[in-house]
Amino acid sequence: MFFPVVCExxxxxxxxxxxxxxxxxxxxxxxxxxxxxxAHNVKKVVYGRVxxxxxxxxxxxxxxxxxxxxxxxxKYRGHQNISDFLGRxxxxxxxxxxxxxxxxxxxPVPLYKTKLRQRGYNQVEQFGKAIAEAINADxxxxxxxxxxxxxxxVFEGRLSRWSDDxxxxxxxxNLSLREKHILLVDDIITTGxxxxxxxTELLKIDNIKLSLATMAIAD
Numbered sequence: 105m106f107f108p109v110v111c112e113x114x115x116x117x118x119x120x121x122x123x124x125x126x127x128x129x130x131x132x133x134x135x136x137x138x139x140x141x142x143a144h145n146v147k148k149v150v151y152g153r154v155x156x157x158x159x160x161x162x163x164x165x166x167x168x169x170x171x172x173x174x175x176x177x178x179k180y181r182g183h184q185n186i187s188d189f190l191g192r193x194x195x196x197x198x199x200x201x202x203x204x205x206x207x208x209x210x211x212p213v214p215l216y217k218t219k220l221r222q223r224g225y226n227q228v229e230q231f232g233k234a235i236a237e238a239i240n241a242d243x244x245x246x247x248x249x250x251x252x253x254x255x256x257x258v259f260e261g262r263l264s265r266w267s268d269d270x271x272x273x274x275x276x277x278n279l280s281l282r283e284k285h286i287l288l289v290d291d292i293i294t295t296g297x298x299x300x301x302x303x304t305e306l307l308k309i310d311n312i313k314l315s316l317a318t319m320a321i322a323d
Contacts (some may be wrong), residue, residue: 124189134164149296161321187230189303195238206225208284216250219264278309285313294322
């Protein structure tokens with residue numbers, strides 16, 4: 105009564121039939137429709153470096169835009185309902201597409217252990233779980249781990265994730281996902297450095313196929 109539920113994008117009070125994002129903001133969100141149009145925009149970001157079976161992003165990201173506001177609330181204000189909302193949205197669309205019905209397991213990009221303790225949650229977790237449920241796939245957040253902290257999301261360039269003392273990500277085991285089709289999920293793809301670093305490790309697992317889905321792609 106005293107603290108009305110508000111839209112995560114515009115901060116206006118939600119109507120009784122609205123969840124997480126108001127109807128007006130939902131209509132204003134810059135959806136990509138990549139998965140419906142068989143677009144290769146996401147694949148192009150990692151072209152020549154990572155082989156992806158399928159790749160999509162739900163929304164376009166631009167600085168000071170509505171999607172930036174959503175991701176800010178998700179990552180820094182603890183509003184995990186945004187992650188679940190976007191995952192259910194994208195999952196409901198992916199389950200209608202034959203190629204995504206072949207996904208066996210969803211794997212989120214992990215946080216470094218100290219970052220996870222500080223934040224208290226991985227912002228991609230609910231996104232990945234919702235997609236996995238929608239497409240009837242398993243969810244595995246233990247096979248891929250982050251071994252080192254990093255200061256920025258893109259690490260000042262595509263190759264800065266690899267240094268003389270090794271890679272930023274690693275796999276904890278390589279048996280349970282053999283011959284599986286893995287869907288890697290993340291919040292945003294910019295230079296493709298995260299996807300490339302994670303794929304480098306996941307592709308060490310025998311005979312896997314790899315696809316990618318993110319909440320947003322930077323314009």
